Amino acid sequence: MIIDEVRQHFGKSFGGEPTLVVSAAGRVNLIGEHVDYNGGEALPIAIQRRTAVAIRLRDGAKTTRINSGGTGGVLTLDHASLARKRQWTDYPAGVLDQLIGAGVDVPGLEVAVASDVPSGSGLSSSAALEVSFGFAVHTLMGLDTDLVALALLCQQAERQFVGVPCGAMDQLSAACGQRGHALYMQFNPATVRAVPFTESVLIVDTAVPRSLRGSAYAERVDECAAALAAIRVVTPDVPSLAAATMSQLGSAEMPDVQRRRARHVIAECERVRATMQTLARGERFPGRLAIASHESLRNDYECSSAELDWVVEYAMRAPGVAGARLTGAGWGGCAVVFGETSALLALQESMPSDFAQALGRKPRTWVVSADDGARVEG
Ligand code: ADP
Numbered sequence: 001m002i003i004d005e006v007r008q009h010f011g012k013s014f015g016g017e018p019t020l021v022v023s024a025a026g027r028v029n030l031i032g033e034h035v036d037y038n039g040g041e042a043l044p045i046a047i048q049r050r051t052a053v054a055i056r057l058r059d060g061a062k063t064t065r066i067n068s069g070g071t072g073g074v075l076t077l078d079h080a081s082l083a084r085k086r087q088w089t090d091y092p093a094g095v096l097d098q099l100i101g102a103g104v105d106v107p108g109l110e111v112a113v114a115s116d117v118p119s120g121s122g123l124s125s126s127a128a129l130e131v132s133f134g135f136a137v138h139t140l141m142g143l144d145t146d147l148v149a150l151a152l153l154c155q156q157a158e159r160q161f162v163g164v165p166c167g168a169m170d171q172l173s174a175a176c177g178q179r180g181h182a183l184y185m186q187f188n189p190a191t192v193r194a195v196p197f198t199e200s201v202l203i204v205d206t207a208v209p210r211s212l213r214g215s216a217y218a219e220r221v222d223e224c225a226a227a228l229a230a231i232r233v234v235t236p237d238v239p240s241l242a243a244a245t246m247s248q249l250g251s252a253e254m255p256d257v258q259r260r261r262a263r264h265v266i267a268e269c270e271r272v273r274a275t276m277q278t279l280a281r282g283e284r285f286p287g288r289l290a291i292a293s294h295e296s297l298r299n300d301y302e303c304s305s306a307e308l309d310w311v312v313e314y315a316m317r318a319p320g321v322a323g324a325r326l327t328g329a330g331w332g333g334c335a336v337v338f339g340e341t342s343a344l345l346a347l348q349e350s351m352p353s354d355f356a357q358a359l360g361r362k363p364r365t366w367v368v369s370a371d372d373g374a375r376v377e378g
């Protein structure tokens, strides 16, 4: 549907047909939270919530004329003077900035965007936008597209141009997703290995504004850096916090808060590896590890919320549910529930009204499965 939409928006904004339509995916992380910026590993899937980009070369000035969603008019990004404007165009502008910085002579472009990735809910609409736009430019220009490299370029766009100190998980998922597979990711250096995952999952957006998130996220990044520095006093050659062991953590001196943050990171990485090995054997997602992950995020990392805890507890009482946990950075945002598809669909029916009654707001829910990352649509 967004493919038809983006073609319509393109016609309305620029007239005629685009040369190319591509899309990239939103994502949900199955397990491995707050580990990407610690050199650890994660296990996300790309989902059937996608952002589409329709694109065509334009003659004349090297500017990108761009519209999103068919409303808000056509905005212009001048390739010679890209600057942060604190609006949505910063994401594509950041990608242009990276491409130009890498020596790509980007010609004038006409671009339309359409998306059904909910924005700001933690399903990574920003990465879907960056990657779909970057993939469109790459493909239109006939550039050699290594999807991991493209994802890392988009990550740098978000870090350097937009100013969000993000890890690479979102962009790697948006780019490298594979239908029917979860993506076992390592970040230092970035590698992606697909493992079979054909189950559905239920995503519950608790619809809580994440006002705390920016500052608390940066605080966790700092706490983890401090914990690593403390471990290195005793064990100098530890390459990252994720690579440290519990016994190395145990012999280092640090405040209790830093110790709990580090304990989460180290244990979470062990859970990711165990989950990956389980899926690689063709078995179902190990729900008990989802629960253990949630407890660690709630107690040690302190990034859960009353609403997320409510969803996890509610879900675990339902028959056929194997596990549930918060997903994404936390402090609001989404939870993910694992189990039989019929159980997830039943929960999707029953949960929202009980949630609303208990917590006074309506959650949004989606049942999804693993989809492709960046792909050409026509
Ligand atoms: P998330 O990535 O979890 O959805 P972010 O805050 O990282 O949340 O990114 C959301 C922002 O990305 C939006 O506020 C908007 O600026 C931008 N964005 C994402 N998708 C689109 C889109 N289709 N059109 C315009 N802007 C978008």
Ligand code: MG
Binding pocket: 124, 125, 126, 127, 170
């Ligand atoms: Mg984002």
